[in-house]
Amino acid sequence: MPAKLEINTDRLLIRTYQSKDAADLHQFVQDNTYYLYETAPMTLRNNVTLLRSRAFLEMVERERQAGKWIWNAIFLKSSNQFIGQVSIYNLEEDSKTCELGYFITKEQTSNGYATETLRAIVKYCFEELNRNSIRLRIKPDNIASKRVAEKVGFQQTGFQAKVFRTYQGGMIDQEVYEKSLKEITCLEGES
Numbered sequence: 279m280p281a282k283l284e285i286n287t288d289r290l291l292i293r294t295y296q297s298k299d300a301a302d303l304h305q306f307v308q309d310n311t312y313y314l315y316e317t318a319p320m321t322l323r324n325n326v327t328l329l330r331s332r333a334f335l336e337m338v339e340r341e342r343q344a345g346k347w348i349w350n351a352i353f354l355k356s357s358n359q360f361i362g363q364v365s366i367y368n369l370e371e372d373s374k375t376c377e378l379g380y381f382i383t384k385e386q387t388s389n390g391y392a393t394e395t396l397r398a399i400v401k402y403c404f405e406e407l408n409r410n411s412i413r414l415r416i417k418p419d420n421i422a423s424k425r426v427a428e429k430v431g432f433q434q435t436g437f438q439a440k441v442f443r444t445y446q447g448g449m450i451d452q453e454v455y456e457k458s459l460k461e462i463t464c465l466e467g468e469s
Contacts, residue, residue: 281406283348285398290391291353292364292398294342295335299351302360304331310383321363321381345369352382352395361386364395366403374410376403380423392426400430404459411458418453427455 282294295303307314307325314321325331338349347367353360362382369376378399382392403409414432416423424434436454 282342283350283402285402286355287394287398289355290361290394290398291355291358292350292395293353295338295349295351295363297332297335297339299360300328300331300335302351303335303363304328306360306362306383307331309385310381313384314381350399352391354386354391361391362395364399366399366407368413369407374408375413376407376409377413377415378403379414380426387422392423393429396426396430400457410460411456414455415452416455424453424455430457432457 284291284293286292304325304327307321321334325334338347342348346369347365348369349365350363351360352362352364360383362380364378364380367377367379378396380392380395380399382395400412403412412432414423414427416427418437432455434453435456437452
């Protein structure tokens, strides 16, 4: 079972969701519903009411204890304001790969928080979870997310047509981005 995560960066606290985060999570979903329809249908579907948000966090904790995923809240250290979430999933023990998903509230975009979050989570996945590679799946028209991935050293490795089901049930394309520990090790060896 992965341990509960807590990472401090220069400006952010990233930690495993706790039951006390239900109201923040519910408000985050309400404030960002439009953006979550296509990119985070599970989050949207499970947080339509505060009661559902509480149940969702209980389910997320059970899944963390089962070793399947780690869902994390992102807070500004300066104000303790909840500004987003980042999830680590596909954590099967026999695999040395995992996938990440991240979302920063619309009011806090363009501040570098997604990049800061992704850098910290990638380091955690390589160093603490002993993963050899990390994968992101990004909607092709999500230019900002692709830019964040590239800043952190991810490279596009594939395209998948009509593979992701949206909140309304439609299927959308995804671009696959990957970063491997081997690439980092090779780069460190060159310096």
